[in-house]
Amino acid sequence: MLNPMTGKPFAWDEYYSATDTILIFGLENDFSAQICDVAAQLNVKVYECSVIEDLIAIPAFMAIVNPQEISQEDAALLFELWQEHDSSEFKVIFVEKPCSHWPSPLPSCVKVDPGLFADLQKLRLSILKQKTSANRQERIARQCEERISRILMILKRLQKxxxxxxxxxxxxxxxxxxxxxxxxxxxxxxxxxxxxxxxxxxxxxxxxxxxx
Incomplete structure (x- = not known):
């Protein structure tokens, strides 16, 4: 993809998309390092969110989050936004049990898994499975867009x-x-x-x- 400011392609680590990026927030350094190691093996980018807005604005297929590091106000905001997500396109993994201020039940795209880092193979499979699902949904969406465009072009031709x-x-x-x-x-x-x-x-x- 081209950078509109320079006209040159983005470097691999300058562009994030919903099919190649994992967001992490509030994790210990050791856990972040494990994710980065596994992600590198799978050709996946990792974006470490420094503020809640990053979890909202940066496109990704997965977010691995410590919910105990999120305030009540931010939890309410994320809860509302995540309600709109389909787990086949975007998945959130809580590495700790959420605090009592989190609304319940959690959105369908959220999974609580305190044992995620106990087994690196499990972590790898979780990332790979979600990446595959997100890519499949992206491919289906692209095919639908192509078909809609083609149908509109056919209609335009028929009108002539x-x-x-x-x-x-x-x-x-x-x-x-x-x-x-x-x-x-x-x-x-x-x-x-x-x-x-x-x-x-x-x-x-x-x-x-x-x-x-």
Whole structure:
């Protein structure tokens, strides 16, 4: 990814994303070092949060946190934000039992695991499992975005005139069947589309044609 200020690619440790970053907060130095060692093996970045705002602002697929280092006011804020997270995309691990000021029950993305550092293999598997899940969700989201973009482009082409599925398939580098499915979606959302058997092409029905 390019740095918009310099026009040059970000260095590996200058850019954090929801598919390659772990956040840590309030951990002892030994625990932080263990996470960094395991993360390096998995090609994962570690961002040590110095303030609560970092836990909110920095994109990541996992946060490993000592909840006892978080104030009641900040706990209420994080609780509300984490309620909106799906654990398949973002997971929080509490390395200590939360203080009584934490709302209960905890959000579904939060897991309490005081024994996380007892076994490095367990720590490694926890990180790897969540990274894999987050990457899968990112891939699904990207595919959905690509499909929405393609469907909108097909609609734009239909508005200009008849289009042949083979031409669209070649243009978008997908199968003819995929183009046909995309056109069916346009029909389901209310776009009147006809098919010319002779020309083997789809076209957008005008109001006049609808009444023929």
């Amino acid at each position: 005139g008849p289009v042949k599925t083979r031409e669209l398939a070649k243009e978008f580098k997908v199968s003819v069947r995929t183009v046909q499915r995309d056109i069916r979606i346009l029909e389901r959302i209310g776009k009147p589309i006809g098919y010319d058997e002779q020309e083997k092409a789809f076209f957008l029905l005008t109001r006049e044609r609808l009444w023929e």
